[in-house]
Amino acid sequence: MADVLVVVDHVEGSVRKPTLELLTVARRLGAPVAVALGAGAGGTAGVLGSHGASRVLVSEAPEFADVLVVPRVDAVQRAVELVGPVAVLFVSSGENKEVAARLALRLGSGVITDAVDVEAGEGGPVAVQSAFAASYTTRSRVTRGISVITVKPNSAPVEAVEGAGAVEELAVDFAGSARGARVVSRSARESTGRPELTEAAIVVSGGRGLGSGENFALIEALADALGGAVGASRAAVDAGWYPHAHQVGQTGKSVSPQLYIASGISGAIQHRAGMQTSKTIVAINKDAEAPIFDLVDYGVVGDLHTVVPQLTEEINKRKG
Incomplete structure (x- = not known):
């Protein structure tokens, strides 16, 4: 069975619901391999394994917190080299779409954003998108390289399915260009108690x-x-x-x-x-x-x- 990379969205080890939805999508295409990056990434393995992840590649390097975007591209590219997946799935967000685009460029692959579903197809994964104020539904697939797809939240159910969830350390060599833009400060947004x-x-x-x-x-x-x-x-x-x-x-x-x-x-x-x-x-x-x-x-x-x-x-x- 082919492997499918799922890039994990989490907050200090707490896995966000859209990632669990992505694991449901990934299982339609093959065996999900999760990539968890940043502080607390090691703490995601239990939840990811209980939702179908066969392996969890983990890196908690400080670069993910200190530097903008590029370290995540470096890490996911390294995961692609190790796993050789048929597709890389991200949750659709502003930052993830930038990471996905940069990754596709490095891989010489196509990228599809804001899918509302992903289906298995003979020529590779087929991304379903809704266009022009829901007037049209389109089905597209990447025709060159590895499919890089971002999927909107709430596009699939969360399903608990036991997977091995084997944890592996992901060793990443960060490019010099990764340090071109640094995070100098952060301020927490006031919580309203409502969902994101x-x-x-x-x-x-x-x-x-x-x-x-x-x-x-x-x-x-x-x-x-x-x-x-x-x-x-x-x-x-x-x-x-x-x-x-x-x-x-x-x-x-x-x-x-x-x-x-x-x-x-x-x-x-x-x-x-x-x-x-x-x-x-x-x-x-x-x-x-x-x-x-x-x-x-x-x-x-x-x-x-x-x-x-x-x-x-x-x-x-x-x-x-």
């Missing part, structure tokens, strides 16, 4: 229709009732109503939750590009002609200032 936007199973977003930043309290209350994350349209972010880190759209973050609720968002193509792959989409807007209604599974034509509090109250009532 790009990984959340439920996202509640607000837009221009809220009328003010204070009214985002309505969105937060609904998100908390559902156990979801809070998103915002570009118009709301540009108005200073909510932090840029929560922007969903072409120039913000791309999300693919099980449930996406858009409140007071007209549905411009730029916003749709960031949430079009959501499994179920609900829109609340007083304008019955808003473009968002062309995309939704369920639409509510009404004043969000009335509808959202009623929805939150009903959810809390049923939970209680």
Whole structure:
């Protein structure tokens, strides 16, 4: 059985859910071999093994924390040389897509980003993508070299499957160019207690229709009732109503939750590009002609200032 490299997203040894989803995807293509880099990487082996990883290549070199991007490319390239996989899978994120692109360039391979599924094919792995506001589904495969693919979170279920999870030290020779840009400081983002936007199973977003930043309290209350994350349209972010880190759209973050609720968002193509792959989409807007209604599974034509509090109250009532 062919090997498939899965690059692990973790925080000091705590494996993030999208990586476990990637292991499910990888098992469709072959035997998953995980690559865990950075502080605490050795602590990931148990979880990775219990979700199907046959081997876990580990490196905790300080370069991963001290230097930007390139050390990770060096390490994954070394893992490719050792394993000879049919594909390298990353979780789709800004940094991972840069690492994937640099890796593909070094390998002389093609790269496919933001896949919502990966299937086994006769000529190699086939990446499924959703395009043009979910108007089209495309299937593509890399025709030269090793397939390098980034996969959106929430694209596959997490499945516990026992694997050997054998830990191996990954020895990496870092290139001199790896030290060209260094991290000089970090500041922790204040925790809201809500799930990470790009990984959340439920996202509640607000837009221009809220009328003010204070009214985002309505969105937060609904998100908390559902156990979801809070998103915002570009118009709301540009108005200073909510932090840029929560922007969903072409120039913000791309999300693919099980449930996406858009409140007071007209549905411009730029916003749709960031949430079009959501499994179920609900829109609340007083304008019955808003473009968002062309995309939704369920639409509510009404004043969000009335509808959202009623929805939150009903959810809390049923939970209680």
